[in-house]
Amino acid sequence: MIRLDHVTKSFMADGVRKYVMRDASLTLPRGRSVGLLGRNGSGKSTLxxxxxxxxxxxxxxxxxKSRISWPLGFGGGFHGALTGAQNACFVARIYGVDTDDMLERVRExxxxxxxxRMRVSTYSSGMRARLAFAVSMAVDFDVYLVDEITAVGDSAFKAKCAAAFKAKAEKADIxxxxxxxxxxxxxxDAGVVLENxxxxxxxNVEKALAAHEANMKRPVKA
Structure with missing residues (x-):
């Protein structure tokens, strides 16, 4: 279970405070996989x-109250001064995963x-994303967070990611x-719509998609 309790999140843009969420409360139950829907720039990735x-x-x-992944494909949490292998081992220790098993799975x-075996600071964004996805697949989470993960890598790697993710999705929430x-x-099978x-x-995910489509036909509020 994940619960947002009166959450407010904002940022400054051109000297004006923009709100992603205002006093938002929401419960996401276990056993449901949820699509986050909203306009571009509405704050879905921030959420x-x-x-x-x-x-x-x-x-x-x-x-x-669940074991939650970081957003798949997001490598911003890695320490740039450490190698990819060292970062993977660090994550393994945090989550109680055997480090040798982690390294072998990530390598493959x-x-x-x-x-x-090189520092992550030398990686391209695509290499960071590959490392992040591989490390994510080596840990069993209750809930996987996914932010446009299909954009990672070439066509062959995308296919491998899709197959691995499908196997995880059969046992966990998304x-x-x-x-x-x-x-x-x-x-x-369910949805959350972020708007204003x-x-x-x-x-019902179809109702969520319909609500999002209806929002998209309305002008954006200033």
Whole structure:
């Protein structure tokens, strides 16, 4: 279970405070896979990072009673001065995973070759994403956070990611951001619509998609 309790999140843009969420409260139940829907720039990725604990709300709290992944493909949490292998081992120790098993699985999956033993600060964004996805697949989470993960790597690597993710999705819940309705339908059975700082939960993914489409036909509020 994940619960947002009166959460407010904002940022400054051109000297004006913009609100991603205002006093938002929401409960995401276990056993449901949820698609996060909203306009471009509405704050969907920010919400994912807050659920992961990578970003804090300005006000309110997020209560987590599940083992939650970081957003798949997000490598911003890695320490640049450490090698890919050292970062993977660090994550393994945090989550109680055997370090040798972690390294072997990451080596095979990420296909980074000798770069796995090089500092992450030398990695391209794509290499960081490969490492992050491989490490994520080596840990069993209750909930996987997904932010447009299909954008990672070439076609062959995308296919491998899709197969690995499908296997994980059969055993765990998902909270997913995607601009593709077909992808949302494939993986999710419920939805949350983020609009003008408000979060609305829909127990049926088709109703969530319909609400999002209706919002998209309305002008954006200043």
């Amino acid at each position: 994912l990072r807050m659920i992961a604990g990578a970003s804090e709300p300005d006000e309110g709290a997020i209560i987590r 999956f990420a296909e980074l070759g000798p770069f796995l 909270i997913m951001v995607s601009h593709s309705p077909s992808v949302i339908r494939q993986y999710c 700082g408000r979060l609305d939960y829909y127990d």
